[in-house]
Amino acid sequence: MPHVVAVLALPPVVGFDLAIPPQVFGSAERDGRPLYDVRVCGLEPGPVATTVGYALHVEHGAEALAAADTVIVPGTHYVPARRDGVLPPEVHAALATVPAHARWMSICTGAFVLAAAGRLGGRRATTHWARAAELRRLHDDVEIDEDVLFVDEGDLATSAGLAAGIDLCLHVLRRDHGAAVANEVARHLVVAPWRDGGQAQFIERPIPDDDGGSTAATRVWAREHLSEPLDVATLSRHAAMSTRTFARRFRAETGTSPHAWVLAQRVAHARRLLESTDLPVDRVAADSGLGTTSSLRAHLAADVGLSPLSYRRTFRASPPAADRAGT
Missing domain, CATH: 3.40.50.880 (Class I glutamine amidotransferase (GATase) domain)
Structure with a gap:
């Protein structure tokens, strides 16, 4: 029923x-x-x-x-x-x-x-x-x-x-x-299966306008380089801002810190890899920038309460109908 x-x-x-x-x-x-x-x-x-x-x-x-x-x-x-x-x-x-x-x-x-x-x-x-x-x-x-x-x-x-x-x-x-x-x-x-970030990004906050620029392009770049080191210094260099200015503007635009945002992106990417690929867990950890299997396990447990293998078994996308039929 x-x-x-x-x-x-x-x-x-x-x-x-x-x-x-x-x-x-x-x-x-x-x-x-x-x-x-x-x-x-x-x-x-x-x-x-x-x-x-x-x-x-x-x-x-x-x-x-x-x-x-x-x-x-x-x-x-x-x-x-x-x-x-x-x-x-x-x-x-x-x-x-x-x-x-x-x-x-x-x-x-x-x-x-x-x-x-x-x-x-x-x-x-x-x-x-x-x-x-x-x-x-x-x-x-x-x-x-x-x-x-x-x-x-x-x-x-x-x-x-x-x-x-x-x-x-x-x-x-x-x-x-x-x-x-x-x-x-x-x-x-016609909606996204999931959205990044939280509602903090929608809370009304005054965005500083004395330094120009936006962190949006750097956020796009960071999502494409999650397996690489992405500390505040690296991100601010990409945005051509001082670390202090970058951190202030980043929080104003996203409602969170650069470190917390990068970690959330890495966990989300790891989840997508577990759902859609057969990559070994250690490779998923490396490609998402979480480093080690134990680090991936800890962050995934904190995020959804599951180990990587349990998450893959639970949320792995079903194979195409042709594959299920064995053709």
């Missing part, structure tokens, strides 16, 4: 967020069979107000939650959760019917609902960067990281604002069914 995804719309719901899970998970198939049964629900069937002046008609009521394998709460301006950090009894009662094995997810300010339901206490989570301070004020027991696009803790996953919900849903799809299925859905949606 397909995995049941219940998407709970609490009014006024963010229509953009609400549309993401049905589109991503509803597009996932294998051999023509749907992999998910996506059910958009409210506390009862009928119209649900959105934040942008129109209502959406949902076919399911809260009973959909009782059959869910995954519950997703999209962004919402739902007043009890957003203003007071609480949920009324009828919402608590509906959420109490969710099976114990179910995975919980939120998109954008849907994290306020999960926090009010007691799902985020003592856990790491994220939300829209502009709303992180509000969530932190209401729920100081939640470890909030507003610099990332999403946080995946296995049974709990939260995303940053709006389009970051696409990143999270594709990530979960990839985790559930592998890179080939997720990449096919991404192609269908």
Whole structure:
């Protein structure tokens, strides 16, 4: 049976967020069979107000939650959760019917609902960067990281604002069914299978304009030379800037330090090599600039909680149909 995804719309719901899970998970198939049964629900069937002046008609009521394998709460301006950090009894009662094995997810300010339901206490989570301070004020027991696009803790996953919900849903799809299925859905949606960096790059910051230039070309160059030494001095020489100016502008443009950015690029490249090639693990480590197999293992474990071989077995793209048929 397909995995049941219940998407709970609490009014006024963010229509953009609400549309993401049905589109991503509803597009996932294998051999023509749907992999998910996506059910958009409210506390009862009928119209649900959105934040942008129109209502959406949902076919399911809260009973959909009782059959869910995954519950997703999209962004919402739902007043009890957003203003007071609480949920009324009828919402608590509906959420109490969710099976114990179910995975919980939120998109954008849907994290306020999960926090009010007691799902985020003592856990790491994220939300829209502009709303992180509000969530932190209401729920100081939640470890909030507003610099990332999403946080995946296995049974709990939260995303940053709006389009970051696409990143999270594709990530979960990839985790559930592998890179080939997720990449096919991404192609269908005409979006990137993954995006580099976190939402820190979208936070409004004054960019210094007294020294001219940009680090963008150097970032492109660095991605093509990941197997080589890429310290700040090397990067700043390529950008024709002093190390101090380069580091300041780099952080202003990306929201992170050159060292952290290079490391993230190397890990991402290693993941792509593990997914798409048969290169030995030590060669993957060298080609991605991580140096040794032990270094690759440590960074991959920190990033996704898997060893290189386990990651390859989990996320390796499926061979073409002709290869599977032995032709």
